[in-house]
Amino acid sequence: MPQKQLYKVMEEQMGVEWESNFGSFDTIPFAAASIGQVHKATLSKDLAEKYGFSDVAVKVQYPGVSKSIDSDLSNLQSLLHLSKLLPKGMYLENSIRVARKELAWECDYLREAECNRKFVDIFTGSTVFKIPRVVNELSNSMVITTEFVNGDPISAVVNYDQETRDWVGTMIMELCLQELFVHKFMQTDPNWTNFLYDHSSRKIGLLDFGASRGYDVDFLDPYMQVLRASASSDRKSIAKWSEVLGFLTGYESQAMLDAHTDSVLELGKPFRDHGLFDFGRQQVTSNVKSNIPTMLNERLTPPPDETYSLHRKLSGAYLLCARIKARVPCRDLFFKYSDAYTVSQKYAA
Numbered sequence: 001m002p003q004k005q006l007y008k009v010m011e012e013q014m015g016v017e018w019e020s021n022f023g024s025f026d027t028i029p030f031a032a033a034s035i036g037q038v039h040k041a042t043l044s045k046d047l048a049e050k051y052g053f054s055d056v057a058v059k060v061q062y063p064g065v066s067k068s069i070d071s072d073l074s075n076l077q078s079l080l081h082l083s084k085l086l087p088k089g090m091y092l093e094n095s096i097r098v099a100r101k102e103l104a105w106e107c108d109y110l111r112e113a114e115c116n117r118k119f120v121d122i123f124t125g126s127t128v129f130k131i132p133r134v135v136n137e138l139s140n141s142m143v144i145t146t147e148f149v150n151g152d153p154i155s156a157v158v159n160y161d162q163e164t165r166d167w168v169g170t171m172i173m174e175l176c177l178q179e180l181f182v183h184k185f186m187q188t189d190p191n192w193t194n195f196l197y198d199h200s201s202r203k204i205g206l207l208d209f210g211a212s213r214g215y216d217v218d219f220l221d222p223y224m225q226v227l228r229a230s231a232s233s234d235r236k237s238i239a240k241w242s243e244v245l246g247f248l249t250g251y252e253s254q255a256m257l258d259a260h261t262d263s264v265l266e267l268g269k270p271f272r273d274h275g276l277f278d279f280g281r282q283q284v285t286s287n288v289k290s291n292i293p294t295m296l297n298e299r300l301t302p303p304p305d306e307t308y309s310l311h312r313k314l315s316g317a318y319l320l321c322a323r324i325k326a327r328v329p330c331r332d333l334f335f336k337y338s339d340a341y342t343v344s345q346k347y348a349a
């Protein structure tokens with residue numbers, strides 16, 4: 001946004017003396033996306049002493065972006081309905097409804113700050129993950145200020161040695177399982193720019209918590225049962241727990257049931273292979289693609305709301321491991337968390 005507009009937002013959010021909170025503030029953003037832009041700055045002496053760090057990232061939301069997203073989604077829905085480009089199995093209304101809710105979360109920087117603080121609490125003392133701390137005094141509905149985290153873009157790890165690539169891939173996959181089945185709270189944005197690797201400290205920085213969300217046991221318990229069934233190649237249990245979750249109705253055609261079950265088995269393949277699963281040589285994504293036409297044409301119900309962002313995150317982690325050609329002990333990781341996870345009596349059988 002133009003500097004004049006930037007200053008206007010900062011004044012509206014922090015007052016006319018907002019610059020006094022900073023030792024320096026770079027008005028040229030070092031990162032930008034569709035919702036806002038990010039500026040590098042340093043804290044004033046008093047704030048730096050209070051928080052124990054000086055370098056910060058200041059994310060500033062574009063004025064009116066929240067309303068424009070809502071309008072754009074409505075226009076997109078109307079356009080796609082009129083064009084009749086999408087098969088009924090896409091369940092456009094449901095997809096738009098979920099997108100509207102989750103994008104509203106991302107526009108709420110007060111919510112993002114709270115999610116960020118929760119992740120700081122979760123990973124305090126971690127030797128693997130670095131979570132930037134929030135500067136509370138400089139964070140509100142359209143501006144969020146956090147500790148600056150150093151590191152290379154996670155995709156650049158492809159240029160590192162195999163041991164490093166394997167370690168990073170393993171940590172990313174374990175993070176997903178830990179978020180879901182231990183903390184029941186996940187940062188669901190798979191954008192690779194939200195992950196940084198600092199070779200000097202051998203830590204992975206996690207950024208941008210606007211898309212974070214929690215999960216309750218009525219979703220997690222049957223979801224774990226689906227994963228367990230996939231890991232043991234139990235087609236009957238896959239269908240059973242998929243119906244409990246709401247992926248299936250119980251009235252699907254045999255073609256749809258087979259396509260769904262085959263896809264779940266393919267996605268669970270890393271959990272069945274002993275030793276290291278080589279993501280650089282996997283064919284899971286291409287195998288799952290072959291089932292998509294059948295599922296789009298024969299699906300009788302939209303997926304559960306929780307799975308839209310969850311599967312976006314999991315696929316992002318999966319594709320990242322493929323990009324960096326990581327070899328990951330997926331089976332050992334899965335059973336580490338599966339064995340420690342106890343489903344409630346309601347979903348135990």
